[in-house]
Amino acid sequence: DAGVTQSPTHLIKTRGQQVTLRCSPKSGHDTVSWYQQALGQGPQFIFQYYEEEERQRGNFPDRFSGHQFPNYSSELNVNALLLGDSALYLCASSLEGGPYEQYFGPGTRLTVT
Amino acid sequence: AQSVTQLDSHVSVSEGTPVLLRCNYSSSYSPSLFWYVQHPNKGLQLLLKYTSAATLVKGINGFEAEFKKSETSFHLTKPSAHMSDAAEYFCVVRGLNQFYFGTGTSLTVIP
Secondary structure, eight states: OOOOEEEOSEEEEOTTOOEEEEEEOOTTOOEEEEEEEOTTSOOEEEEEEETTEEEEEOSOOTTEEEEEOTTSOEEEEEOSOOGGGOEEEEEEEEOTTSOOOOEEOOOEEEEEO | OOEEEESOSEEEEETTSOEEEOEEEEOSSSOOEEEEEEOTTOOEEEEEEESSSOSEEEOGGGOEEEEETTTTEEEEEESSOOGGGOEEEEEEEEOSSSEEEOOOEEEEEEO
């Protein structure tokens, strides 16, 4: 049973650039959530995708956008990167209708210089 | 609104002694609560969950947690710490279509 996978593992970008992170959910899951985890902090919710639509969004600017594909995989896009965007980006998948636990991928470590 | 407060940012125990990681929650309705563990440079692993069934919840690796509504608490315990338990632990409450994480408790196990 494949778990949640994310790519790439690490990424280094320059301020002002754009980045795309990718996530494949756990087999059988149809909902994908994205979180940002800054160093030494707990994960912060960015947004959730279900049925290819963003249905819940946390307190993140519009520079953060996403997409969900028909096979339930998802992308997180960040435009106009800032130094403060440096963090571990976590993807989590779950099944609409329950059980409600989320399964997390290993994350993508983004460094903005 | 939903939130969790982890009462200790760091906990240090000796190997073989009990572990107690404290978490208080706030929820406007009957909560779903979780504990996750994060080892260095790893993703988050689900330890256990409470979803309004039994108030004493058993998880993986010998961990358990007790839901106490009167105290709005969901503390994580383990009878005997192992070196491999050293990690960051997060208490989480489920909201509408999102999880709210605590700030984490770093567990150190002294040999």
